[in-house]
Amino acid sequence: MITFDHVTVQYDAAADPVLRDIDLTVEEGELCLVVGHTGVGKSTLLGAVNGLVPHFTGGTLFGSVTVDGRDTAHHPPRELADVVGVVGQDPLDGFVTDTVEEELAYSMEQLAVPPETMRKRVEETLDLLGLADLRHRALHELSGGQQQRVAIGSVLTAHPRVLVLDEPTSALDPTAAEEVLAAITRLVHDLGVTVLLAEHRLERVVQYADRVLYLPGDGRAVSGAPADVFRTTTIAPPIVELGRHVGWRPLPLSVRDARRAAAPLRARLAATPVPSARPAITxxxxxxxxxxxxxxxxxxxxxxxxxxxxxxxxxxxxxxxxxxxxxxxxxxxxxxxxxxxxxxxxxxxxxxxxxxxxxxxxxxxxxxxxxxxxxxxxxxxxxxxxxxxLYLESVKQELDQSDAESAVGAGPSARTVLDRLAPGIDDGAHPRDLSEGQKLALVLAIQLCAAxxxxxxxxxxxxxxxxxxxxxxxxxxxxxxxxxxxxxxxxxxxxxxxxxxxxxxxxxGEIVADGPAADVVVSSPVFAPQVAKVLAPLPYLTVDQVRATEPGEGGRP
Missing domain, CATH: 3.40.50.300 (P-loop containing nucleotide triphosphate hydrolases)
Structure with missing residues (x-):
């Protein structure tokens, strides 16, 4: 369904290619999880699938990317819209109408889908993503998570054969994320939709993946079965980190598999005091x-x-x-x-x-x-x-404006605060060209400048x-x-x-629980972290707590 044939992507201002000589085939009905640290080229790889790279992002694409027999170099995104559906990181960037129902119908209108078919698909998608109660709501009135579900739904109504998702659960609560991922999994298993999904919250999605595509940051792509690829990656969900530390083989990818392997570990940990997950609260x-x-x-x-x-x-x-x-x-x-x-x-x-x-x-x-x-x-x-x-043209202008508004005198300047939070950000860089982490650090520095x-x-x-x-x-x-x-x-x-x-x-709108973190999250099946679920009833929250108690067993089979 998707084929990368010796693909290299080089941007004009970059010294090295973002993607280098990638050969890859993603089969029909496969859920491929794209992982890697921020800035390694995940969004570039996803953009190459529907022609955004290089038609709209610039740069040069060497080799060929073929989707359902169409070469993206010769077919811009508008000519791939019936085959590839794309949901970006920020749902607001993709909205073009005013209400939920109108947004779900918009893509079908552009593809000249018959009205009776449009109505049926809208109803199906409203039920699939739990949006029925929001159908007449204005998009700007929705929470971030609700907007994300609408963005996914607006793509699904066109019934694409390939679905490209860039952090689809980033704004969703755990329950809503599970609902969306379950819906995506049904599309893969029941309709044979091919899904290419990039996500930082790997603990949510890794158990659903048929294949993992790992970008280590040097332009290469490592492809394989999830348990095999995660054995050596520098990025992994807590459940995989726990499996690596203890030496489980194969690596567990779900809480169920990890609990089955964890009985001996729980028995050993039960005999020792539990170290604190956090410093003593002050x-x-x-x-x-x-x-x-x-x-x-x-x-x-x-x-x-x-x-x-x-x-x-x-x-x-x-x-x-x-x-x-x-x-x-x-x-x-x-x-x-x-x-x-x-x-x-x-x-x-x-x-x-x-x-x-x-x-x-x-x-x-x-x-x-x-x-x-x-x-x-x-x-x-x-x-x-x-x-x-952020509304100015450079990092320096933003920092200077913050200093002026905060009347900085004896206190630290915004640049001093920024260098402490995220050192090395160039004064001349445009704020919107920064990574998500750098943008967060810049805004935090601006706010903290006011003390x-x-x-x-x-x-x-x-x-x-x-x-x-x-x-x-x-x-x-x-x-x-x-x-x-x-x-x-x-x-x-x-x-x-x-x-x-x-x-x-x-x-x-009301507070229903308020207490120490360990007490509240461990008692909740929704908000409990992976380690807590694997080691329950022991009150462990993080892999670091296990490391402090249990020495690593390396590669013990």
């Missing part, structure tokens, strides 16, 4: 920096409030994970706490940070009742799409690989060590296991 000994009482948010036209009388206290020195399904009110709550979002009821009081020596608690103020500049000094928020806050005591991050791991997420964990730890309160709204349970001291779970 927030309980720190003063409160934010106190929210009865916070409510209701949007015009919505029957139910997005946030319903929420009470939340944040203390300096703790990292809090805010979790819950898509549409539970997490983002609405963060914006209400920051002050620029809508708030229809309740109070938010934020103390000055660092606390003045004369008054340890500091003068508490409501960020919604002060100027934007003053609100930034109280609460800094990084939105789901960091580029929403807020509360830092809110909305889905910050979206688009980040495991290495970049480990760096984000380090950043959160440093912010907490300075005495700030950090809140991370996320669906990434593995990141929560490594980063959070406390977990707050929301549902239908």
């Amino acid at each position: 927030g309980a000994q720190q003063p409160s920096v934010l106190d929210a009482r009865a916070v409510s948010v209701r949007y015009r036209g919505q029957a139910l409030p997005a946030v319903r009388e929420v009470d939340l206290e944040l203390r300096g020195g703790e990292t809090v994970a805010l979790m819950g399904r898509n549409g539970s009110g997490k983002s609405s709550l963060l914006w209400a706490l920051q002050g620029s979002g809508q708030r229809t009821g309740g109070t938010v009081r934020v103390s000055h940070w660092p606390p003045p020596k004369s008054s340890p608690e500091g003068p508490a103020r409501d960020p919604g009742s002060v100027s934007a500049a003053q609100a930034r000094r109280l609460v800094g928020l990084v939105p789901q799409t960091p580029t929403d806050l 807020p005591g509360v830092v809110l991050l909305d889905e910050p791991t979206r688009g980040l690989d495991y290495r970049a997420k480990a760096e984000l964990t380090r950043i959160c730890d440093e912010l907490a060590a300075e005495g700030r309160a950090v809140v991370v709204s996320t669906h990434d349970v593995e990141f929560v296991a490594r980063t959070a001291d406390r977990v707050v779970v929301m549902a239908e």
